[in-house]
Amino acid sequence: MTDIVRSRPEFSSELEKEQRLTLIQREAAALVPSEARVAIASAERGYYELPLLKEPTWTWEIPVYLFIGGAAGTASVIAGIARLTGASPKLVRDARRICLTGAVLSPALLISDLGRPERFLAMLRVFKPQSPMSMGVWILMGFSAATSAANLGARLRARSVFPGLAAVLETVGDVTALVFGLPFASYTGVLIGATVIPVWNCNAALLPAHFLVSGLGASVGTLELAGNDAPALQWLGLGAAAVETAVGVAIEQETNPAEAPLKRGSSGWLIRLGGVLSGPIPLALRTASLFMKPKRAMKLRKYAAVSSVVGSAITRVAWIHAGHVSARESRP
Amino acid sequence: MKTSAFLTDSTLCIGCKACEVACKEWNDVPPDFTEWRGLSYDNTWALSARTWRHVMFVEGVPEIGKGGNDPATMAWGLLSDVCKHCEVAGCLEACPTGALVRTEFNSVYLQPDVCNGCGYCVVSCPFGVVAKDPVDGRAFKCTFCYDRQKADLMPACAKVCPTQSIQFGELEELRDRAQQRITELQDRGVSDASIYDPLDTSVAGTHAIFIVRGEQKAYNLPPNPEVPTTYLKSAWTSAAVAAGALLVGTMIAFLGAGGRKV
Numbered sequence: 044m045t046d047i048v049r050s051r052p053e054f055s056s057e058l059e060k061e062q063r064l065t066l067i068q069r070e071a072a073a074l075v076p077s078e079a080r081v082a083i084a085s086a087e088r089g090y091y092e093l094p095l096l097k098e099p100t101w102t103w104e105i106p107v108y109l110f111i112g113g114a115a116g117t118a119s120v121i122a123g124i125a126r127l128t129g130a131s132p133k134l135v136r137d138a139r140r141i142c143l144t145g146a147v148l149s150p151a152l153l154i155s156d157l158g159r160p161e162r163f164l165a166m167l168r169v170f171k172p173q174s175p176m177s178m179g180v181w182i183l184m185g186f187s188a189a190t191s192a193a194n195l196g197a198r199l200r201a202r203s204v205f206p207g208l209a210a211v212l213e214t215v216g217d218v219t220a221l222v223f224g225l226p227f228a229s230y231t232g233v234l235i236g237a238t239v240i241p242v243w244n245c246n247a248a249l250l251p252a253h254f255l256v257s258g259l260g261a262s263v264g265t266l267e268l269a270g271n272d273a274p275a276l277q278w279l280g281l282g283a284a285a286v287e288t289a290v291g292v293a294i295e296q297e298t299n300p301a302e303a304p305l306k307r308g309s310s311g312w313l314i315r316l317g318g319v320l321s322g323p324i325p326l327a328l329r330t331a332s333l334f335m336k337p338k339r340a341m342k343l344r345k346y347a348a349v350s351s352v353v354g355s356a357i358t359r360v361a362w363i364h365a366g367h368v369s370a371r372e373s374r375p
Numbered sequence: 376m377k378t379s380a381f382l383t384d385s386t387l388c389i390g391c392k393a394c395e396v397a398c399k400e401w402n403d404v405p406p407d408f409t410e411w412r413g414l415s416y417d418n419t420w421a422l423s424a425r426t427w428r429h430v431m432f433v434e435g436v437p438e439i440g441k442g443g444n445d446p447a448t449m450a451w452g453l454l455s456d457v458c459k460h461c462e463v464a465g466c467l468e469a470c471p472t473g474a475l476v477r478t479e480f481n482s483v484y485l486q487p488d489v490c491n492g493c494g495y496c497v498v499s500c501p502f503g504v505v506a507k508d509p510v511d512g513r514a515f516k517c518t519f520c521y522d523r524q525k526a527d528l529m530p531a532c533a534k535v536c537p538t539q540s541i542q543f544g545e546l547e548e549l550r551d552r553a554q555q556r557i558t559e560l561q562d563r564g565v566s567d568a569s570i571y572d573p574l575d576t577s578v579a580g581t582h583a584i585f586i587v588r589g590e591q592k593a594y595n596l597p598p599n600p601e602v603p604t605t606y607l608k609s610a611w612t613s614a615a616v617a618a619g620a621l622l623v624g625t626m627i628a629f630l631g632a633g634g635r636k637v
Contacts, residue, residue: 171470
């Protein structure tokens, strides 16, 4: 602070004082552009170039949760429809296991982010349709209960314990898990889309679909890596990769300044990395595998699977990171 | 319902920070980080979980007649910033625990004993007001001295303000008073003063209005604050369309290609 306090000269007359003022005025005007320490406020810079908005406060658990939720939610759709259409029991079982993993890890991750278990319970006293966070908690609760029931039913049935009840539990669980799994895979896009963070809200209509498809790539990939080679998974994998490729192209063509964090800097490169791993790479590998002998084709499909799973995880991290950058760059 | 409001007049503010001190003392707000910003006496930079009133020192070019006659000191536009207590509040809509409520004074109150620190209000405030305390883990913001208002006392900041820069009262009355003040200032030749009251936006007006000189954006007052609930429709539509497509797509994949080994 010492540089602000300056000794002032003595003046003999008013005129001298006035001249001194003119001198100061000139000196001050000259000072402005050259001396960077003088922060001059303007409409463009806002207040000291400080961000208008606050950065998201979520810890590392949240992008992981977004990834796991996407995979688990879409896996419930695969499990439900696979069972309905008489697909291989292993595929149904593996898909259900992805759901159960998601159902167990998701609340754990959220509690870890909040700090204490009872803080999670605070959300279970309110049902608020206009809050995606509140809706998400209820979707997660429904999903967890349903997929737990389906898994329990399947286990009991396999061991012939209460077979009748077990079958009901399994079927009701599968159907309910599918019903909750659909929004579970996509609501996270609504969650971050309906915020004040510019890069998120200008993609409010893209994010839910993007996250759902990204989740599909992850669940299909995980199922293939677990040794499932059903052609249906190949079709779903191709579809997901094609949509992700289109999303990547759409993002690259954005010109809105609010979208800048998606295209430059660390967040831009993360978005691109996630996009390439989720879109073009698995798309090319899967397309190539269509023209190959089964053994070699499966190998390529597994490479595509790894690419999609990693790409899906990176995509979530990238979007959260872009939100931080966007908040830091926010001006009024 | 009575709508309590603040009118914060930057043309009267002398930057004494009595409002900050009073707020901290009355509400037992713990200390915030302090670091000088620019050449000013601003040491907290912005509203935060531990700063519920924040005196801004908006630095302008030293201009004779407007202050800052010494090149080493700036022409400061001083303004005590505060939670805007929006008519349609993003934080309030977003809160999943019901910790944020609308009080009988039409203000937005955060109940600390209910807050779970999810941080969703933080990314739902178009003014960057609500913040999460990194130590405590919960979100905090201006309470509009809810406890004092219940006891018919004016908020601590308004009580201590020595220049009536912070005025407390009924919203419509303060809007009239702000208009009178602008006319008064114009009569005195101050032509660049304006009222910040974003009525025609999705927040539908704020219960803390401001009078500032020059660019409102220089005071980090956004011309078009948006309530994030405006994005809900397009986002949920996207979710529904995607869900439908996934359901149909999965059905086609399993029926068309089959779920068994090739």
